[in-house]
Amino acid sequence: MKISREDVLRVAQLAHLELAPEEVETYRGQLDEILSYIGKLQELDVSNVEPMTQMRPRNADSLRQDSRTAASSDGAAAGAAEPELRNDVEAPCNVAEAVLAEAPDAAKPFFRVPRVIER
Amino acid sequence: MSTAPTWTVSSVRDALLAKKTSARELAKEFYVQIERRNPELNAFLALSPDRAYAQADRVDAAIAQGKTLGPLAGVPVAVKDVISTKGVRTTCGSKILENYTPPYDATAIERLEKVGAVILGKTNCDEFAMGSSNENSAYGPVRNPAALNRVPGGSSGGSAAAVAAGLSVIALGTDTGGSIRQPGAYCGIPAMMPTYGRVSRYGLIAFASSLDRIGPFATNIADTATVMAVIAGHDSNDSTSAAVAVPDYGADMQRPVAGLRIGVPEDYFGAGLDPEVRSKVQAGIALLEKLGCKRVPLKMPHTDYAIATYYIVATAEASSNLARYDGVRYGLRVQGNTLMDMYRKTRERGFGPEVKRRIMLGTYALSSGYYDAYYLRAQKVRSLIARDFSNAFEKVDVILTPTAPTPAFKLGEKTADPLAMYLADIYTVTGSLAGVPGISVPCGNTAVGLPIGMQIFASHFGEGRILQLARAFEKAGGFSI
Numbered sequence: 001m002k003i004s005r006e007d008v009l010r011v012a013q014l015a016h017l018e019l020a021p022e023e024v025e026t027y028r029g030q031l032d033e034i035l036s037y038i039g040k041l042q043e044l045d046v047s048n049v050e051p052m053t054q055m056r057p058r059n060a061d062s063l064r065q066d067s068r069t070a071a072s073s074d075g076a077a078a079g080a081a082e083p084e085l086r087n088d089v090e091a092p093c094n095v096a097e098a099v100l101a102e103a104p105d106a107a108k109p110f111f112r113v114p115r116v117i118e119r
Numbered sequence: 120m121s122t123a124p125t126w127t128v129s130s131v132r133d134a135l136l137a138k139k140t141s142a143r144e145l146a147k148e149f150y151v152q153i154e155r156r157n158p159e160l161n162a163f164l165a166l167s168p169d170r171a172y173a174q175a176d177r178v179d180a181a182i183a184q185g186k187t188l189g190p191l192a193g194v195p196v197a198v199k200d201v202i203s204t205k206g207v208r209t210t211c212g213s214k215i216l217e218n219y220t221p222p223y224d225a226t227a228i229e230r231l232e233k234v235g236a237v238i239l240g241k242t243n244c245d246e247f248a249m250g251s252s253n254e255n256s257a258y259g260p261v262r263n264p265a266a267l268n269r270v271p272g273g274s275s276g277g278s279a280a281a282v283a284a285g286l287s288v289i290a291l292g293t294d295t296g297g298s299i300r301q302p303g304a305y306c307g308i309p310a311m312m313p314t315y316g317r318v319s320r321y322g323l324i325a326f327a328s329s330l331d332r333i334g335p336f337a338t339n340i341a342d343t344a345t346v347m348a349v350i351a352g353h354d355s356n357d358s359t360s361a362a363v364a365v366p367d368y369g370a371d372m373q374r375p376v377a378g379l380r381i382g383v384p385e386d387y388f389g390a391g392l393d394p395e396v397r398s399k400v401q402a403g404i405a406l407l408e409k410l411g412c413k414r415v416p417l418k419m420p421h422t423d424y425a426i427a428t429y430y431i432v433a434t435a436e437a438s439s440n441l442a443r444y445d446g447v448r449y450g451l452r453v454q455g456n457t458l459m460d461m462y463r464k465t466r467e468r469g470f471g472p473e474v475k476r477r478i479m480l481g482t483y484a485l486s487s488g489y490y491d492a493y494y495l496r497a498q499k500v501r502s503l504i505a506r507d508f509s510n511a512f513e514k515v516d517v518i519l520t521p522t523a524p525t526p527a528f529k530l531g532e533k534t535a536d537p538l539a540m541y542l543a544d545i546y547t548v549t550g551s552l553a554g555v556p557g558i559s560v561p562c563g564n565t566a567v568g569l570p571i572g573m574q575i576f577a578s579h580f581g582e583g584r585i586l587q588l589a590r591a592f593e594k595a596g597g598f599s600i
Contacts, residue, residue, distance in 0.1 A: 008479070015438060015482040016445070017475055018463035030537050031480060037538055038427040041496050044503070051498030052505055055315045055329050055359065055554045086355050098222035104452035111447050116458050 002035040003028060124285035128194050128342040131288060135182055135193050142175035142182075142193035146237050149195045153239070153286050161261050162271075162280040164200050166240035167207045171195075174237045181235075189234030190345050196231055197287035199278045200241040201248050202333065203322035204228055207238075211324050212246040212256040212274075215469030216450045225322020226357065227291060227333050227350045234349050239287055242277030246471045247441065248298055248326045250274045251543040254534055255473040262530070265307060265570055269527040272302030272543075275336070279306040282336045289346055290336040295327050296429050297523075297547025299334045300559040304522035304572020307561045309343050309589065310336050314580050315554035316361035319354030327436035328359070330429075330551050340590040343558070344368040347582060363580050371583030376591040377411025379584075382515030386422040387546055393525040395565045400521045402600045403562040403573045403592065407519070410591055415515050419507040422549055424500050426541055429548040431484045431497035437474075438481030444469060476537060505553040512578040517588055520546050522559040522572030546574060556582050560589050563600035573597075 008028045012019050019027065100106040105113075126145075134140050140148075150168060157163050178193045198204060201211045203221035210216045224232075232238065245255035253261040253276030261276040263269040264284035271280040275292030279302035282290045292299040294312040303310020311334045318333045325331060335346035351365045383404060388397060408414055446452035446465035453468050455461035470478070484493035511518055524545055533540040550557040556579070559572035573592075577584040592598070 003483070007483070011479045011483045011486065014486060015478050016442075016459070016462045016466055017470070017478065018467040019475075020467075023475075027476060027479060030476060031483070033538055034430065034480060034541075035483075038431060038493070041424060041427050041431075041493075041500055044421075044424065044500060046496060046499035046503070049499040049502050051495055052501040052552075053498060095222060099448070102219060102222065102449040104446060104450070113447055114455060114458050114461055 001032055002039070003032045124282065124288070124338045126195075126285070126288045127339060128191065128288060128337075128345050131194050132188065132192065135178070135188070138182075142178040142237060143172060145193055146171045146175045146195060146239070149239055149286065156284055156286060159262060159267060160264060160280050160284060160286075161259050162242055162277040162284065162286060163197070163240045164210060164212070164243050164258055164277070165208045167204065167238055170207065171237045171239055174232060174235075178235050178237070191231060191349060192235030194236050195239050195288050196236045197239055197242045197278055197281040197290040198228065199244050199275050199290070199292045201244060201293055201324045201326070202228060202291060203324065204238065204241065207241060209241060209324070210258070211248070212244045212258060213469065213471065213474070214257045214451065215444050215465070217257075219450050221322070223322065226319035226354045228322065230350050231291075242275070242281055242290065244277055245274035245298075246474050247324070247437070248274040248293055248295055248331075249437070249473050249477055251297065251301060251540050252528070252533065253277065253302075254530065255471060257471055260530055263305060263527050265568065266527065269529055269569070270305065272305035272523070272527060274298040274302075276302050278336050279303055279308065279310065282306070282338060283308050288337075289342055291333055291350075292336055293323060294332050294334055294551065295330045295433060296551045297544040299336070300547050300557060300572070300574060301523050301544060303336060303559040304561075305527035305570060307564070307570025308336055308338055309340055309558060309560050310334070311343055311347065311558040311582070311585070312550070312556060313347065313351065313582055314361070314556040316359055317363075317556065317580065317582065318350045319352075319357040319360045321354055321356035325440040327433040328440065329436060330433055340372060340560075340586055340593050341369075343589075344372045344586050347586070351582070361580070366583050368583055368586055372586040372590040374587050376407070376588055379412045379517065379588065380415050380515040381407055381412045381588075382415050382417040382511050382518040384417040384419040384422065384511070384518060384520060386419045387520035391524050391542070391545070392521060396521050396523070396525060396571050399563045399571045399600055400519070400573050403597055404519055406595055406597050406600065407588070407592060410595055412588075417511050417515065417518065419511060419549070421500065421503045421507050425504055425549045425552060426545055428497045428500045428504060429544070429552060430480065430541060431493050432501060432552070434477040434481030435484050435494050436481065438478045438485065441470075441474065441478055473537070501552050504549055508550070508553040508555055508576070508578070516577070516584060518576040520574045520576070522546060522574040526565050526569035526571055550576050555579055556585060558585050558589055560592060561598045563598075
């Protein structure tokens with residue numbers, strides 16, 4: 001067994017989910033089956049493998065410094081996938097009214113929530 | 120059975136220019152069909168007639184004035200309900216966003232409307248795009264137009280069904296692990312997942328940020344290329360969008376295919392593949408060989424680890440992305456005595472079972488003591504899967520596989536077994552993890568008439584190559600092998 005009832009309750013608490021008593025065992029069984037399947041990742045030797053933390057193609061690093069020029073013509077140029085940083089320019093952002101209009105409980109210019117400070 | 124789609128992007132254009140119909144009449148014709156068919160298909164969650172008719176009138180005025188028309192002028196479009204539309208309810212198939220109306224448009228929507236497209240409404244999908252059958256929608260499942268007792272696939276099931284049933288000419292979907300390609304296969308239409316970064320995701324409500332992509336459904340490859348040309352390209356509002364020039368897909372599509380090397384990985388044809396799917400996809404590959412393509416056997420040894428990797432990476436990202444639904448700023452709020460109590464009650468009431476399952480799985484994988492064993496290891500295996508692709512593309516121009524291991528399954532068949540449902544994406548998640556583009560094209564039907572899909576992958580930003588091969592396949596009759 002990969003995951004216990006206590007694990008499910010702990011994870012639900014971390015994720016701010018309130019589970020009904022009957023849900024706890026259902027999720028425990030399902031998560032246990034899924035995690036057992038995922039256990040197959042342990043079969044592989046990954047000791048010399050770097051984690052993939054970027055979605056840029058693998059050979060992008062070698063092209064990195066040239067990424068802006070590489071972007072121009074050759075669509076396959078991997079370095080071109082480097083995210084471009086825009087200039088930090090101020091622009092109007094008059095969205096407060098529209099955003100607050102979607103709030104379940106707004107008191108302009110705030111979102112109202114239950115009391116969080118006791119005194 | 121379905122009414123076959125009758126309109127294409129070019130037939131709409133021809134009819135408008137010849138004044139055989141107007142954009143307004145055409146939109147009305149589609150709304151009539153939607154009223155008639157949607158009760159059984161459940162493909163649309165919301166319609167936007169005011170917006171559609173206003174746009175149609177603009178197109179009609181442009182025609183009357185003899186102005187040059189945009190490439191999608193008057194073309195009816197359906198949009199998956201995870202893509203933001205200003206003033207049009209956007210629920211993500213979830214109760215937690217039941218009454219949410221975005222204050223802005225996604226870039227993809229802006230680009231479509233700028234060239235004349237008419238947004239008909241929003242399509243049903245698995246909640247937050249999490250699912251492979253559309254049965255995880257809080258608003259009921261979509262039915263497959265080819266067989267009403269079967270699923271349309273997921274998560275973009277509503278978009279696929281709408282186009283396949285002729286309720287829209289084109290549609291936008293999103294693909295995180297197969298959510299465009301697999302419903303495309305199940306419903307029998309071309310369905311494309313562009314390269315990661317090719318299409319702006321500004322306004323796409325996030326599920327898994329290193330995987331999510333927006334892409335088109337259409338009934339033919341020319342329409343697919345037209346939509347791609349409109350929605351592709353860099354967007355300063357999306358830091359993950361790539362500054363790579365967009366080629367002329369229409370021209371790429373026409374290029375001859377003789378001499379192209381098509382890789383066929385044996386790892387995608389093993390146990391679990393339905394024999395009818397296998398034989399049709401093999402027939403599809405044989406047809407391409409007849410057109411002069413060279414078949415190259417491949418090994419992609421980490422394919423078998425893709426589902427396990429995906430369900431760690433995607434759920435970890437989802438657990439983080441979905442933390443924003445807390446009842447404070449938008450969507451559902453369930454009152455509680457304390458702030459924490461409000462968060463928990465809101466999320467308990469607002470999320471469906473699959474979303475909760477994935478949030479918990481992702482939270483577990485990221486939690487202290489499990490991070491190295493699950494999340495970090497999955498990220499490493501993801502590198503190995505991506506390497507399988509880059510190694511393959513040193514030898515071949517494209518990779519051909521089945522899109523899904525089986526044709527569309529029956530409603531309810533897999534709902535009790537989440538893992539069995541996950542395995543429906545076994546051939547699509549690989550390309551999602553690697554970031555490469557892929558398409559599903561129809562390649563015939565089973566004996567009982569269920570559509571089968573063949574998947575074509577190319578290397579990063581190789582959409583033109585995919586469209587080239589898909590167009591040749593379509594022209595040679597490959598869609599109806």
